[in-house]
Amino acid sequence: MTKMTKRFLIFAPLASLVCACQSTPQEPTLKEVKSIAERYADVNVAIAEGYKTDNKCITAAMLGFPASMGTMGLHYVRRDVLGLPDKPVGRVKGTGTHTDFRTPAMLVYEPQPDGSLQLVAVENLVFAAAWHETAGHKEPPKFHGRTYPLLKDDPATKVDEAHGWEPHYEQHLWVFRDNPNGVYSPFNPNVTCRHNKPLAPAPQHSAH
Known part of the structure; x- marks a missing residue:
């Protein structure tokens, strides 16, 4: 065996390890997330890419938290990414386990006085059952080591903490x-x- 062959055998495993590490997808930085999502400042771009809204602007008070905490905003959602059914019955349930903020499942806008929308945040949403039972994860999803907040309705309260x-x-x-x-x-x-x-509510047509 030549010296070169020996040298190759010694360094080949190390090279493979380095390649494996480089190929592992890394979580984007906040700066990268902002840069990628900037195109959605025009809500028409979001709509063209499949984002839809139920036109509900969510506040902290609506979910039973102090009003001083502020607002979530108006959400535009990629229903396909969240695995939502076309016509949900009862509580909204999906199969989505998407956590890549390079392609956020939800975009958050603030309605403006002139009727326009201003992009203020991006969001990912993961259904607990799909994440734990279907995908088999034991720990909650995280972003740079921070655990995603869990929203779950408490039947003992008057508000719906999970907003439906x-x-x-x-x-x-x-x-x-x-x-x-x-x-x-x-x-x-x-x-x-x-x-x-x-x-506006759909008009009620009288029967003839």
Whole structure:
């Protein structure tokens, strides 16, 4: 065996290890998340890529938290990424376990006085049952070591802490609006739903 062959055999495992490490996907930084998502500042781009909204602007008070904590905002959702059924019955339940913020499952906007929307955050949402029972994860999803907050309705309270959804983990990243509560907080006091215009109810047609 030549010296070169011996040298190759010694360093080959190390080279393989280095390649394996380099091929492991890394979580994006907040700066990278912001840069990638900037194109959604125009909500029409989001709509063209399949994001949809139920036009509900969520506040902390709506979920039973102090109003001073602020607002979640108006969400535009990729239903396919969340694995949502076309016509949900009862609580919203999905199969999504998506956690890559390079392609966020949800975009968060703040309604403006002139009727336009301003992008303030991105979000990923993971259904607890799909994450633990289907995907087999024992620990909650995390982003850079931070555990996603769990939203689960408490039947003993008057409000719906999960806003009509099955228990789920959701993580906001406030990369487009400064948040005194922190960039990872669910709510932002610097965001308001004051100018949101709910969809008008469908007209009731009388039978003939």
